[in-house]
Amino acid sequence: MTKLDLEQFLPYRLNRLSAAVSREFQSVYGPHHDLTTPEWRVLATLGQFGESSAKEIGRHSSMHKTKVSRAVRALEMRRWLRRRESEEDRREEILTLTAQGRRAYKDIVPKALDFEQRILRDLGPKAPALLAALARLEDVLLR
């Protein structure tokens, strides 16, 4: 039987790394804004697309609809977004960032991009290869 070394095992390594990156990244938006990851993703999606329904946010951010629902409610209570009933389909609600929400978004985005750049800089010449490999894995595993 071939041996298995857990610390070298790809699913384990990916999982641990992803957790570490998320943890580090939390310290980008955590201290100033106290956001959870689902809240950050809703903010990022709305910031990027302007207005969306919860359904669309779920699609763009790979989040379960209950997660989206709860994150939306949290951001609404913080007055970072507004909901308004859609006129074509009264089941869905159109979500938009408030001025306050847009301010937070614009404050976080550069820090997020900095964080990403810092990681890519750490990787040096290995960075493009990592991105290409991730893209390939996404193709295989997520499409």
Added chain:
Amino acid sequence: MTKLDLEQFLPYRLNRLSAAVSREFQSVYGPHHDLTTPEWRVLATLGQFGESSAKEIGRHSSMHKTKVSRAVRALEMRRWLRRRESEEDRREEILTLTAQGRRAYKDIVPKALDFEQRILRDLGPKAPALLAALARLEDVLLR
């Protein structure tokens, strides 16, 4: 302000990929053995090192001690491992796989390695670059 596209954002991509790989990998040991990820990690660690304390398992598998404690209890109830009091230090317990636990381990390991090889094969010539990049990131983020 530079734009941020969530779907291209590294922490998001890593997180989603890690979740997808974990999910796929679950289908390797899930159907036959119905293991959770923490249980799999305890099994893998004990299979690899023979006997360990819960503390050591936590170190080798990056799991919080409560997670280890619960996974150990689950495997014990399934009679896949035994615990015995250490003689040098009666606070700690030495854990070892039972014959049944070793059988399960030996059944899963080849499937796990197959799974890993399948992913690396999908990556083709990109595989070594991915592994090198992961190693580099581990160095930066986890040491």
Added chain:
DNA sequence: AAACAATAGTTACGCATGTAACTATCTTTG
């Protein structure tokens, strides 16, 4: 050696999450 600090492991608690059930609305079908 007594007192205090540190450590291995367990458990109570609170929080986050997914499943399933539910409401309200829209779409399809007969």
Added chain:
DNA sequence: CAAAGATAGTTACATGCGTAACTATTGTTT
């Protein structure tokens, strides 16, 4: 056009997790 099915979103429930508190034991200090 009425009935059945599909869909957007919310919520009750169960489960899994980390923090902090706890027990039992070991190590350290004086």
